[in-house]
Amino acid sequence: MTLVQPLRARLLELEREMVESRTELVSAQRTIAQLSARVYELQALVERWREAVNDPEATLRKVRVIVSRSYRPPP
Secondary structure, three states: OOOOHHHHHHHHHHHHHHHHHHHHHHHHHHHHHHHHHHHHHHHHHHHHHHHHHHOOOOOHHHHHHHHHHHOOOOO
16 A cells, blocks of 8 residues: 555545536536526516506506416416
8 A cells, every 4th residue: 555545545535526516516507597587587577567556557457467467377
């Protein structure tokens, strides 16, 4: 057994840990992208509803139509 053998073993451990961390990173980035897209959709929905509700000529019927056209149940 050479003096550097423990270092080689540790190096292999670190390389495995790096691969696992990269895999976790890719998964986290995918999740962030999905969440960002959902936030964008919700912001647009809120803005449409806000405009409908704050319209000086808003009626309950008009608001209901806008809401019913834009409402999708969450996945």
